[in-house]
Amino acid sequence: MTKRARIIYNPTSGRELFRKHLPETLEKLECAGYETSAHATTSEGDATKAARLAVERGFDVVIAAGGDGTLNEVVNGLAGHEFRPKFGVLPMGTTNDFARALHIPRDIQGAVDVITAGETIPVDVGRMNERFFINIAGGGRLTELTYEVPSKLKTMLGQLAYYLKGIEMLPSIKPTNVTIEYDGQVFEGESLLFLIGLTNSVGGFEKLAPDSSVNDGMFTLLILKKTNLAEFIRIVSLALRGEHLNDPHVIYTKAKHITVHSHDKILVNLDGELGGEIPAEFENLYRHLDVFAPVEKLRPQDRIY
Numbered sequence: 661m662t663k664r665a666r667i668i669y670n671p672t673s674g675r676e677l678f679r680k681h682l683p684e685t686l687e688k689l690e691c692a693g694y695e696t697s698a699h700a701t702t703s704e705g706d707a708t709k710a711a712r713l714a715v716e717r718g719f720d721v722v723i724a725a726g727g728d729g730t731l732n733e734v735v736n737g738l739a740g741h742e743f744r745p746k747f748g749v750l751p752m753g754t755t756n757d758f759a760r761a762l763h764i765p766r767d768i769q770g771a772v773d774v775i776t777a778g779e780t781i782p783v784d785v786g787r788m789n790e791r792f793f794i795n796i797a798g799g800g801r802l803t804e805l806t807y808e809v810p811s812k813l814k815t816m817l818g819q820l821a822y823y824l825k826g827i828e829m830l831p832s833i834k835p836t837n838v839t840i841e842y843d844g845q846v847f848e849g850e851s852l853l854f855l856i857g858l859t860n861s862v863g864g865f866e867k868l869a870p871d872s873s874v875n876d877g878m879f880t881l882l883i884l885k886k887t888n889l890a891e892f893i894r895i896v897s898l899a900l901r902g903e904h905l906n907d908p909h910v911i912y913t914k915a916k917h918i919t920v921h922s923h924d925k926i927l928v929n930l931d932g933e934l935g936g937e938i939p940a941e942f943e944n945l946y947r948h949l950d951v952f953a954p955v956e957k958l959r960p961q962d963r964i965y
């Protein structure tokens with residue numbers, strides 16, 4: 661029987677190029693035996709609705725074309741169902757952390773080839789309260805800069821826009837008091853930032869969580885304790901080289917189940933977009949989604965033998 665694929669694309673992602681590539685993408689998928697249709701998202705939340713509808717209509721494959729925000733929305737429409745279509749990714753955003761972690765090419769036709777080749781791997785999905793994420797959940801003032809980069813600036817400057825914003829915000833970053841429980845252990849104190857990661861690629865930093873695996877059922881938890889500005893800059897430069905793991909200001913560990921409480925208001929960023937606020941409970945859903953990926957290019961810890 662012919663398989664059916666649904667493309668859900670965000671026409672505004674990254675440098676706004678996908679629409680131009682749609683005809684050749686459809687053609688390649690048709691040649692690979694997929695009856696394919698496409699939906700262009702119109703606003704925030706639309707990709708989640710479109711993905712839910714695709715599940716209800718029995719599509720075998722759902723393909724998200726966009727940035728990490730669009731991927732997150734599509735996964736939110738898939739992950740709550742018992743039967744979940746296979747998930748394809750066409751990275752069209754600025755950072756594309758999820759595609760980076762799975763070695764999905766950033767050129768669109770290369771990414772389509774990964775889907776038509778047909779190999780998939782199961783990946784873990786994170787759940788925060790009632791929402792899902794595939795890359796990262798993060799809280800603290802530092803993570804809030806992702807909300808403040810204007811979309812026009814991202815279209816023009818790409819990832820550089822985030823770094824410019826980060827530098828601009830450095831002096832105003834304040835620690836918050838948090839209680840973080842992780843698999844029976846507790847951190848209680850002032851923290852600049854906490855990250856709960858599923859992949860090794862965070863904001864384009866590929867060495868932040870070097871030993872994470874996309875399908876081991878574990879989060880990588882990173883807590884940055886209170887530091888002064890000079891220490892902070894030193895830790896960021898260590899993190900660029902993956903040498904921050906044993907720093908006394910850093911807690912770096914793996915956990916399956918995490919809860920975060922605070923008396924302060926803390927927003928939580930899920931996959932680069934605002935996802936909710938503390939208090940929150942995080943659970944790792946083991947190998948919850950099958951994703952098309954170039955299996956031979958994956959790091960050994962991400963392969964399934």
Ligand SMILES: Nc1ncnc2c1ncn2[C@@H]1O[C@H](COP(=O)(O)OP(=O)(O)OP(=O)(O)O)[C@@H](O)[C@H]1O
Nearest residue numbers: 673674701702703704726727728729730753754755
């Ligand atoms: N037609 C649309 N117009 C404006 N915004 C949209 C539209 N469709 C979707 N969106 C919103 O745009 C948000 C961001 O998109 P996405 O993550 O795909 O691209 P990006 O911001 O360019 O990339 P990155 O996340 O890598 O920075 C999505 O979370 C979604 O809510």
